Amino acid sequence: MTKEQLAEIRNYLLTKKLPIDVLMEVNDHFISQMMELQKEGQTFEEAFTITKNTWRKDLKPYWSGGLDIEDKSDLMRRIRRESFRSIFSKAALFGLLLTGMMYVSMAFLSENQFLYLMIVAYIVFVFGPVLFYFMNRKDFALEKKYSNYVLTEYQMYVFTFISFPIVSLQFLLRMNDISSYWYSTFHSEIRYDINRSVVIAFGCFLLYSASIFIFLSQRRYLRQIQKVKPFLKYLKQG
Numbered sequence: 001m002t003k004e005q006l007a008e009i010r011n012y013l014l015t016k017k018l019p020i021d022v023l024m025e026v027n028d029h030f031i032s033q034m035m036e037l038q039k040e041g042q043t044f045e046e047a048f049t050i051t052k053n054t055w056r057k058d059l060k061p062y063w064s065g066g067l068d069i070e071d072k073s074d075l076m077r078r079i080r081r082e083s084f085r086s087i088f089s090k091a092a093l094f095g096l097l098l099t100g101m102m103y104v105s106m107a108f109l110s111e112n113q114f115l116y117l118m119i120v121a122y123i124v125f126v127f128g129p130v131l132f133y134f135m136n137r138k139d140f141a142l143e144k145k146y147s148n149y150v151l152t153e154y155q156m157y158v159f160t161f162i163s164f165p166i167v168s169l170q171f172l173l174r175m176n177d178i179s180s181y182w183y184s185t186f187h188s189e190i191r192y193d194i195n196r197s198v199v200i201a202f203g204c205f206l207l208y209s210a211s212i213f214i215f216l217s218q219r220r221y222l223r224q225i226q227k228v229k230p231f232l233k234y235l236k237q238g
Contacts, residue, residue: 095209125211152224157217
């Protein structure tokens, strides 16, 4: 194919408002299918029309009638659902394991030591994604540099770390009471409110899981952005 023909395919796909990492994969499929059709004797225009019709349903954005009012194609709904499930399941698993480890640690630590562990865990999991962002700020800044496009599906998750310290501030302000109550529930023979203990454990689980979810999203963003970089020359900064 000529440069002009490749540009025509690329420009057509850019009108579909796909994340650029997804667009690159679809672009490869388009070229592969069209080359096969051309081997069978189809002209470029004929092969292009056939391929567009083949992908029409997958690439056509529409409102599905749910709470999400954004028009999305079937392809993007599948990709978004699969990417979210993949990250969420891992984050929830690690969050559960970490909460369990915190619970078990109460058997070996004094009350003060457990408080220090809670504070350290809070700092690591709340400010870890913030530090990771600044360590890779040049790559994360590409999202703003090319604000007219979605560079990768994962960028919708990676910047939630900005509000994370604010949202979890109440947890830090009550850390001493939370730690003391949870520790007392584990060690004391006195009957404490088990419901409150469950709420504390669930709060820790949410904190750890949310942090890991953001971190995994950041890692996947960086992985995908390396694939996207060669394509940036075709995009307009904005």
